[in-house]
Amino acid sequence: DAGITQSPRHKVTETGTPVTLRCHQTENHRYMYWYRQDPGHGLRLIHYSYGVKDTDKGEVSDGYSVSRSKTEDFLLTLESATSSQTSVYFCAISDPQAPQHFGDGTRLSIL
Amino acid sequence: DQQVKQNSPSLSVQEGRISILNCDYTNSMFDYFLWYKKYPAEGPTFLISISSIKDKNEDGRFTVFLNKSAKHLSLHIVPSQPGDSAVYLCAASARSGTYKYIFGTGTRLKVLA
Numbered sequence: 115d116a117g118i119t120q121s122p123r124h125k126v127t128e129t130g131t132p133v134t135l136r137c138h139q140t141e142n143h144r145y146m147y148w149y150r151q152d153p154g155h156g157l158r159l160i161h162y163s164y165g166v167k168d169t170d171k172g173e174v175s176d177g178y179s180v181s182r183s184k185t186e187d188f189l190l191t192l193e194s195a196t197s198s199q200t201s202v203y204f205c206a207i208s209d210p211q212a213p214q215h216f217g218d219g220t221r222l223s224i225l
Numbered sequence: 226d227q228q229v230k231q232n233s234p235s236l237s238v239q240e241g242r243i244s245i246l247n248c249d250y251t252n253s254m255f256d257y258f259l260w261y262k263k264y265p266a267e268g269p270t271f272l273i274s275i276s277s278i279k280d281k282n283e284d285g286r287f288t289v290f291l292n293k294s295a296k297h298l299s300l301h302i303v304p305s306q307p308g309d310s311a312v313y314l315c316a317a318s319a320r321s322g323t324y325k326y327i328f329g330t331g332t333r334l335k336v337l338a
Contacts, residue, residue, distance in 0.1 A: 118268075145324055156229075156314065157269070157328040172325065204268050208324060213259055216268030 117141040118217040120205050126223045133192040135220050137205030139185075145208045146188040148172075148180060150201040151219075157204065163188055195224045228252045229317050231329035239337050244302040246332050248315030251296065255317040259326070260289060260300045263312045272313075273300070276320075305336045 119138045127133055137146060147162040149172075159172030161180040169180050177199060179191045192199055202221050206214040230249045238244045248258075256277040261269035275282040275289045275298065282289050288301045302309055315329040 147325075149328075154330060156330040157316075157326075159325055162325060206268075210324060211320065213271040213274055214324075214326060215271060216261075218266070218268045 118205060118207055118215065120203075120217040120220050122220060123218070124221045126225065127195055128225055129196060130194050133195050133222065133224075135190040135203055135205075135222070137188045137190070137207075137217060139188075139207045141207060141215075142185060143207040143209050144185075145210070145214075146182065147206040147208075147214060148178075148188065148190045149204045149206065150174065150199075151204060152201050160190065160203075197224050200224045226251075227329075228255075229315055229327045229329040231313075231315055231332050233332050234330075235333040235335070237335045237337060238305045240307060241304045244300075244305045244309065244334055244336065246300040246302075246313050246315075246334065248298050248300075248329055249296060250298075250317050250327075252317070252319075252327075253296070254319045255327075257318045257320045258289070258291060258298050259316045259318075260287075261314040261316065262309075263314060263331070269314055302334075305334075307336050307338050310334055310336045 117140050121136045148160040149157040158174045163169045163182040181189045202219045204219045205217040208214040259274040260272040263269045273287050291298045312331045312333050314331045316326040318326045
């Protein structure tokens with residue numbers, strides 16, 4: 115989707131290092147979400163934001179933090195990466211009462 | 226505890242025939258349901274949705290049916306085409322809340338030419 119950009123698209127890092135993933139939107143949507151996708155689990159919500167500086171936890175938030183200082187950017191940070199956080203991470207955006215639209219994902223490998 | 230279940234990991238269908246993908250949910254607070262299509266190395270793409278006030282929604286070759294008493298929804302694709310081969314994700318939400326979705330684990334559809 116041209117309105118959502120995730121960066122980086124791929125990253126390999128070592129256990130214990132900090133990692134930040136970025137989601138950038140050009141659609142001016144109010145809601146932004148971070149999911150992870152793992153085999154056998156489908157997409158699981160990590161954190162979401164319902165406005166600038168307004169964020170809340172999802173179902174798998176342990177080990178992750180987020181920040182949203184402006185409408186267009188939503189950052190996901192792994193303070194000290196662990197191997198269990200190896201996954202594909204997807205960002206999504208939406209307006210109230212509208213379907214979420216997804217970015218193309220970030221493949222993160224933690225060795 | 227999976228609130229949204231897609232019990233068939235995979236499905237194969239001949240081109241031109243009907244594909245039926247199923248999804249079950251357990252939370253009676255869900256009132257909005259969606260289907261997404263996902264190709265490898267891409268993000269999910271929104272396909273079709275249905276509100277709990279309806280029992281059917283149609284968009285071209287795609288129709289979603291909702292049976293609230295059975296807590297079951299299905300996606301029908303007629304006729305199926307090879308380009309429909311993808312993973313289909315079912316999602317549910319309680320729209321009066323925070324618009325968070327709960328996703329199923331997906332069904333991989335393969336349409337055979």
